[in-house]
Amino acid sequence: MRGLMKLATIAAAGILSLGIYTTDAAAKYDYTNYSASGLSKESSQCLDCHRKATPFVVNDWKRSKHFYNGVGCYECHKTDESNPAAYDHYGFTISTLVTPKQCGVCHPKVAKEYMDSIHAHSGLISQKAEAKSGGNFAVIVMQMMGWDKNTVIPHQTTNGESTWDDIINDPCWPYAGVPNNLKTPRPKASAVIKIFANWGCYSCHGTKIEIAKKTKDKVVFDLRTWPMIGAGTINPDGTIGNCAACHPFHSFRLKIVRAGIGACGRCHESEDHPNYEMFGKSMHGAMFLSQFDEWNMDAPAIKAGQDYFAPTCGTCHMGAVYQGDKMIYAPTHNPASICKWKLGMWKLVFVRKAGRPHPGLPSVKYPTDGIKNRERAFAMCTQCHTKQWVANCFIGGDLTMGVLDYFRRVAFQVERDLEKAGLNTPLDRKIVRDIGAMAVRPTEIAMFHYAPGYIWWEGIYRVAFELVEWLESSVEPRLGADYVSKYVSWIKKHVKKVEKYKKKHHIH
Numbered sequence: 001m002r003g004l005m006k007l008a009t010i011a012a013a014g015i016l017s018l019g020i021y022t023t024d025a026a027a028k029y030d031y032t033n034y035s036a037s038g039l040s041k042e043s044s045q046c047l048d049c050h051r052k053a054t055p056f057v058v059n060d061w062k063r064s065k066h067f068y069n070g071v072g073c074y075e076c077h078k079t080d081e082s083n084p085a086a087y088d089h090y091g092f093t094i095s096t097l098v099t100p101k102q103c104g105v106c107h108p109k110v111a112k113e114y115m116d117s118i119h120a121h122s123g124l125i126s127q128k129a130e131a132k133s134g135g136n137f138a139v140i141v142m143q144m145m146g147w148d149k150n151t152v153i154p155h156q157t158t159n160g161e162s163t164w165d166d167i168i169n170d171p172c173w174p175y176a177g178v179p180n181n182l183k184t185p186r187p188k189a190s191a192v193i194k195i196f197a198n199w200g201c202y203s204c205h206g207t208k209i210e211i212a213k214k215t216k217d218k219v220v221f222d223l224r225t226w227p228m229i230g231a232g233t234i235n236p237d238g239t240i241g242n243c244a245a246c247h248p249f250h251s252f253r254l255k256i257v258r259a260g261i262g263a264c265g266r267c268h269e270s271e272d273h274p275n276y277e278m279f280g281k282s283m284h285g286a287m288f289l290s291q292f293d294e295w296n297m298d299a300p301a302i303k304a305g306q307d308y309f310a311p312t313c314g315t316c317h318m319g320a321v322y323q324g325d326k327m328i329y330a331p332t333h334n335p336a337s338i339c340k341w342k343l344g345m346w347k348l349v350f351v352r353k354a355g356r357p358h359p360g361l362p363s364v365k366y367p368t369d370g371i372k373n374r375e376r377a378f379a380m381c382t383q384c385h386t387k388q389w390v391a392n393c394f395i396g397g398d399l400t401m402g403v404l405d406y407f408r409r410v411a412f413q414v415e416r417d418l419e420k421a422g423l424n425t426p427l428d429r430k431i432v433r434d435i436g437a438m439a440v441r442p443t444e445i446a447m448f449h450y451a452p453g454y455i456w457w458e459g460i461y462r463v464a465f466e467l468v469e470w471l472e473s474s475v476e477p478r479l480g481a482d483y484v485s486k487y488v489s490w491i492k493k494h495v496k497k498v499e500k501y502k503k504k505h506h507i508h
C-alpha cells in the first residue's frame with residue numbers, strides 16, 4: 001500500500017512539474033503519506049514529531065513543490081552557531097526564521113535580484129527615516145497630542161480600574177517576548193505607541209528582528225519585532241528581506257503570488273498607496289476577479305493570452321514577457337523592473353537612473369534604468385494591447401506628473417513660510433504630509449493603474465481641495481490674504497468681500 005502511495009506521489013510530482021494541477025483536491029494531496037522522494041534523514045525526524053506537534057504546517061508543506069522535490073523542514077530551517085537566532089532543537093541546530101540566505105542556497109538568482117531591489121532595503125530605508133524624525137514613528141502621534149517622552153498612560157479600563165493583573169496573569173504571557181520597558185502597569189506612552197509603529201509601519205517595511213530572551217534550546221523574539229513579515233526585514237543573521245513577505249509559507253504556491261492582489265495588496269493598500277483598491281476597481285481587476293479560477297496560474301512560466309487573460313500585480317511587475325513564442329524578458333524579483341518613475345515617495349517624484357543613490361539612503365543604488373524599464377513595460381502591455389493603446393496610457397501618465405508635483409511644492413513652500421513666521425503647528429505638518437503622501441502620491445500611482453475614481457475623486461480633485469481648504473481657512477488668518485493669493489487669487493477677493501460685508505452689518 002505504502003509503495004503504491006509513493007508511486008502515486010511521484011506521478012503527481014511529474015504532473016506538477018509540467019504545470020498541470022488537477023482540480024480534485026483529494027487526488028492532489030495525500031495527507032496520510034509523508035514519504036517524499038529523497039527526503040533527508042534529518043527532515044524525516046522532524047516529521048516524526050511535527051505530524052503531531054504542528055500538523056497544519058506539515059500538511060501545508062505537503063501541498064508544495066518542495067515536498068515533491070524532497071526539500072524538507074531541515075533543508076530550510078537548519079543554520080549554524082554564527083546565527084544569533086540559532087538554537088538547539090532536539091539535537092538539531094535550527095532557526096525559526098528562514099532568511100533569503102537559506103532560500104538562496106537553492107534559488108541563488110532569485111535571492112540576488114531580490115536583495116539588490118529597493119524592496120529588500122525598505123526596512124533600512126524606513127529605519128533611517130525614523131532616526132531622522134527624532135527616534136521613532138511614535139513622534140507623529142506624540143507631537144499631535146502634545147505628549148513628551150515622559151508622558152505615562154497606565155493600563156486602565158474606561159472607568160479607571162487597572163488591567164495590569166489581567167495582562168500578566170494571561171495564559172499567553174509566559175511565551176511572549178516582552179521588552180523591559182513594557183513590563184510595568186504604568187508604561188510610557190512612547191513605548192506603547194512603538195508597538196503601533198512596528199505592527200503598522202514595519203509589518204510592511206520590515207522590522208529589525210530583536211531577540212528578547214535566549215536559552216540553549218529556545219529563542220524568544222521581542223513582540224514588537226516578530227512575527228511581522230515585512231519586505232525589508234532586517235534579520236539577526238545579517239541578511240535583509242523576507243521571501244515569505246509575498247510567498248506565504250509553507251505551500252509556496254505560485255498562484256498566490258501571481259494573483260498578487262493579496263500577496264502584494266497586503267502592503268500596497270490604504271490611503272497613501274491604494275494599489276490594491278485601484279486594481280480591484282480597474283477593468284483589469286474586473287477581468288481577473290471574475291475568471292482567475294479558469295486560468296493556469298501555477299505553471300513555472302505563464303504566457304498572456306494562453307495561461308491568463310488579464311494582468312495582475314505579479315504578472316505586470318515581475319512576470320515573464322513573451323513576443324510570439326519567444327520569452328523576451330524572464331521573470332524577475334525586482335518588481336520595479338517596469339517602473340520609469342519613482343512614484344512611491346511622498347515628497348518627490350523622479351525618473352529612475354541606474355546607479356542613482358536612493359534619496360533616503362544613499363548607500364542603496366537603483367538597480368535599473370527608468371527608460372529601460374519603460375521598454376519592458378511597453379513590451380509587457382503589448383502582449384495584449386496594441387502599441388497605440390499602450391503609448392497613449394504611458395505618455396498620458398507622464399504628462400500629468402509636473403502638475404501633480406506643483407501642488408506638493410506649494411504645500412512645502414507654505415509650510416516653510418509658516419515656520420519662518422513662527423506660526424506653524426504639528427497639525428500643519430499633518431496636513432502637508434497628507435497632501436504629499438495621501439493625495440499627490442496615490443494620484444501619481446493611479447495614473448498607471450486605471451481606476452477612474454482614484455484618478456479623479458480620490459485623485460486630482462482631492463489634491464486641489466485639500467490644498468485650497470488649508471490655504472483659505474487656516475493659512476490666510478495667519479499669513480494674510482496677500483500671501484495666500486500668490487497661489488490662489490480668489491481668496492484675497494473673497495476676504496475683501498467679507499470685510500465689506502462685516503463693516504456694512506457692524507460685525508466685529
Ligand code: HEC
Pocket residue numbers: 042043045046047049050053054073074077078089090092094095096219
Ligand atoms: C522530539 C520532537 C521534535 C523533533 C524531532 C523536532 N521538533 Fe520541532 N518542535 C517540536 C515541538 C513540540 C514544538 C513546539 C510547537 C509549538 O510551540 O506549538 C516544535 C517547534 C518547532 C519550531 C518553532 C519553534 C518556536 O519557538 O516557535 C520549529 C521552527 C521547528 N520545531 C522545526 C523543527 C525542525 C526543522 C526539526 C527537524 C530538524 C524539528 N523541529 C524536529 C517537536 C520536535
Ligand code: HEC
Pocket residue numbers: 046047050054057058061066071072073074075076077096097098227229242244249250252
Ligand atoms: C522552503 C522552506 C521551508 C520549508 C521546507 C519548511 N519551512 Fe518552516 N518556515 C519557513 C519560513 C520562511 C517560515 C517563517 C519564518 C518567519 O519569518 O517567521 C517558517 C516557519 C515555521 C514555523 C513557525 C510557524 C508558525 O506559524 O508558528 C514552524 C513551526 C515551522 N516553520 C516548521 C516547519 C516544519 C515542521 C517543516 C517541515 C514539515 C518546515 N517548517 C518546512 C520555511 C520553510
Ligand code: HEC
Pocket residue numbers: 017064065066069071075076098099102103104105106107243244247252253254298299300
Ligand atoms: C534545498 C533546496 C531549496 C531550498 C532551501 C528552498 N527551495 Fe524553493 N524550491 C526548491 C526546488 C527543488 C523547487 C522545485 C523547482 C521546480 O519544480 O522547478 C523549489 C520551488 C520553489 C518555488 C516554486 C513553487 C511552485 O509551486 O512552483 C518557490 C516559490 C520557492 N521554491 C520558494 C522558496 C523559498 C521562499 C525558500 C526559502 C524560504 C525556498 N524556496 C527554499 C528547492 C529549495
Ligand code: HEC
Pocket residue numbers: 100103104107110111112114119231242243244245246247254257258300301302314315318319320331332333335
Ligand atoms: C515582491 C513579492 C515577492 C518576493 C519578496 C519574493 N517573491 Fe518569489 N515570486 C514572486 C512572484 C510574483 C513570482 C511569479 C513570477 C512569475 O509570474 O513567473 C515568484 C516566483 C518565484 C519562484 C519561481 C519562479 C522563478 O523565478 O524561479 C521562486 C523559486 C521564488 N519566487 C522564490 C523566491 C525567493 C527565494 C524569494 C526570497 C529571496 C522570493 N521568491 C521573494 C513574488 C515574490
Ligand code: HEC
Pocket residue numbers: 117118119121122123125126203204205229230231245246257260263264265266267268313314317318335336337339342344
Ligand atoms: C510585506 C509588504 C510588501 C509586499 C507583500 C509587497 N511590497 Fe512592494 N513595497 C513594499 C514597501 C514597504 C515598498 C517601499 C520600498 C521603499 O521605497 O523603501 C515597496 C515598493 C515597491 C515597489 C517600488 C520599488 C522601487 O524600486 O522603488 C514596487 C514596484 C512594488 N513594491 C511592487 C510590489 C509587487 C508587484 C508586489 C507583489 C508581487 C509587492 N510589491 C509586494 C512592501 C511590500
Ligand code: HEC
Pocket residue numbers: 125126129137197200201202203204205266267268269270273343344345346360445
Ligand atoms: C500597509 C503597508 C505600509 C504601512 C503600514 C506603511 N508603509 Fe510606508 N510604504 C509602503 C509602501 C507600499 C510604500 C511605497 C511603495 C511605492 O513605491 O509605491 C511605502 C513608502 C514609504 C516611504 C518612501 C519610501 C522611499 O523609497 O523613500 C517611507 C519613508 C515610508 N513608506 C515610511 C513609512 C512609515 C514611517 C510608516 C508608519 C508611520 C509607514 N511607511 C507605514 C507600505 C507601508
Ligand code: HEC
Pocket residue numbers: 260261264265268275276277279284311312313314316317336338339340341342343344345374377445448449
Ligand atoms: C497592467 C499592469 C499593472 C498592474 C496590473 C499593476 N501595475 Fe503597478 N505599475 C504598472 C506600471 C506600468 C507602473 C509604472 C509606471 C512608471 O513608473 O512608468 C506601475 C507602478 C507601480 C508602483 C509604483 C512604484 C514606484 O514607486 O515607482 C507600485 C508600488 C505598483 N505599481 C504596485 C502594484 C500593485 C501592488 C499592483 C496590484 C495590486 C499593481 N501594481 C498592478 C503596471 C501595473
Ligand code: HEC
Pocket residue numbers: 282283284287304305308309310311316377380381382383384385390393394450
Ligand atoms: C494579459 C493581458 C493584458 C495585459 C498584459 C494588459 N492588459 Fe490592459 N486590458 C486587458 C483586458 C482583457 C482589458 C479589458 C478590455 C478588453 O477585453 O480588451 C484591458 C483593459 C485596459 C484598459 C481599459 C481601462 C478602462 O477602464 O477603460 C486600459 C487603459 C489598459 N488595459 C491598459 C493597459 C496597460 C497600460 C497595460 C500595461 C501596463 C496593460 N493594459 C496590460 C488585458 C491586458
